[in-house]
Amino acid sequence: MARSSNNRLRTRRVALALAAAVAASGCGALGAEVSNSSSSGRDLxxxxxxxxxxxxxxxxxxxxxxxxxxxxxxxxxxxxxxxxxxxxxxxxxxxxxxxxxxxxxxxxxxxxxxxxxxxxxxxxxxxxNPKSNAIVTVPNSPVKTIFDLAGKKIAITAKNTASDLLTRSVMQDHNVDFGKVKWVLVALPNIAAALQQGQADAAYLPEPYITQAAQTVGATPVIDINTGATQDFxxxxxxxxxxxxxxxxxxxxxxxxxxxxxxxxxxxxxxxxxxxxxxxxxxxxxxxxxxxxxxxxxxxxxxxxxxxxxxxxxxxxxxxxxxxxxxxxxxxxx
Incomplete structure (x- = not known):
């Protein structure tokens, strides 16, 4: 009985020692992550x-x-x-x-x-993503559909940016001439106000500005950017x-x-x-x-x-x- 008890004690000590060695070496699933990170951190x-x-x-x-x-x-x-x-x-x-x-x-x-x-x-x-970027308008705007955009005032952040390129691409997909568009350069936080005040007839907006403009000035999408040549862009x-x-x-x-x-x-x-x-x-x-x-x-x-x-x-x-x-x-x- 004493021999059996001593054997169990020795087995337990060996198990504890092995566990300690595994933890110290970082061989466990979590330990490996921590060890590798700290090691790579020293080498950065x-x-x-x-x-x-x-x-x-x-x-x-x-x-x-x-x-x-x-x-x-x-x-x-x-x-x-x-x-x-x-x-x-x-x-x-x-x-x-x-x-x-x-x-x-x-x-x-x-x-x-x-x-x-x-x-x-x-x-x-x-x-x-679907509905994450859109060309939007407001109720008092002459723009109701994408085909109304030709020759109108469209707000973008700057030329040759995503807002400019994706707007032109979507218009091109629908055979809407963007050559006579008056591009109005407006910072994103100010676009909703520009629409409300008539400075622009429509605008390119990403989220969260789409949701915010809907809440503040009743903006609604003219067309989702996630379509045609710009789908999943x-x-x-x-x-x-x-x-x-x-x-x-x-x-x-x-x-x-x-x-x-x-x-x-x-x-x-x-x-x-x-x-x-x-x-x-x-x-x-x-x-x-x-x-x-x-x-x-x-x-x-x-x-x-x-x-x-x-x-x-x-x-x-x-x-x-x-x-x-x-x-x-x-x-x-x-």
Whole structure:
């Protein structure tokens, strides 16, 4: 009996010792994740990354990665640098004020085409979803259908931006002449007021501005952007200069892994991102629950992204073709 008891005691001690060794080496499922993250964190070229962003719903996974500790688990501290537009965001990365820039895709390709910057795309962010982007109008406008847009005043944020290119593409799909349109350049937060005051007859709007404009000025969609040549169109992503990508491969991979995990979590559970939209995109809780989220993504697909420079070329925004493969940087997990 005593021998049996001693055997059980020795067995228990061995089991405890093995468990301790497994925990210390990080061989368990959770332990491996923590151990690998902390190890890669020590090897990073940069532990603090500055990312220039815009306060839009497209940043849901990014904010989840920040607030949920996903960047921290990879050994990163990620700081946001607010920009007023995609072009301004890109400029911050080119100047070195930011390491990585978030933007709609056109500025990245236009910069490459003009030779103003050698940018690489490092992560996807969003694509057009049904009802997430639309051309809208208000009750007192002469515009009732897409066929009324010819020769009218249409509000966009700037020329050769997503708002401009996607509006022209949708009109072209429906054989509506955009050549005589008067393009009214208005910042997104002011477009609803411009419609109400008659400064514009229609406008391109993404969420959450579609929902907000519906609530404040009775805006209604003329046509959903998620149709024809712009269905599921790649909308936003992250980029960095080729020099920065070359000099910081481990830091970039850590950023990508955290963003991939946060994007996956966002797609599984929308409730995780809604409070972050209220906090960072400055929208109210009701709007956060009602709005249509964009199509979130994180892995870059060259074939899908090729649609962007092809549309830029077709509409005359760039003078010659661009091969997307030449602009995609290394991606963690691939």
């Amino acid at each position: 070229e940069k532990h603090t990354l500055k990312v220039s962003i815009l306060p839009t719903t497209d940043l849901g996974p990014f904010w989840l990665a920040q607030e949920g500790g996903y960047f921290q688990a990879e050994g990163l501290t990620v700081e946001s640098v607010i920009a007023n537009s995609g072009q301004a965001s890109l400029t911050k990365a080119i100047s070195g004020e930011a390491d990585i820039a978030f933007s709609t895709y056109p500025p990245f390709f236009i910069a490459r085409s003009s030779g103003s910057a050698d940018m690489q795309l490092v992560a996807d962010a969003t694509s057009v 790649p909308l936003t992503g992250y980029g960095a200069t080729r020099k920065w990508v070359r000099e910081n491969p481990k830091s970039l991979a850590a950023f990508q892994r955290a963003l991939q995990k946060a994007t996956h979590e966002t797609l599984i559970d929308r409730a995780k991102v809604e409070p972050l939209l209220v906090r960072f995109a400055k929208i109210d809780e009701d709007t956060a629950k009602l709005l249509t989220l964009p199509g979130y993504g994180s892995i870059l697909d060259a074939r899908r992204l090729q649609r962007v420079p092809d549309l830029l070329l077709q509409l005359g925004a760039i003078p010659s073709p661009i091969d997307v493969n030449s602009m995609i940087g290394p991606q963690a997990g691939r």
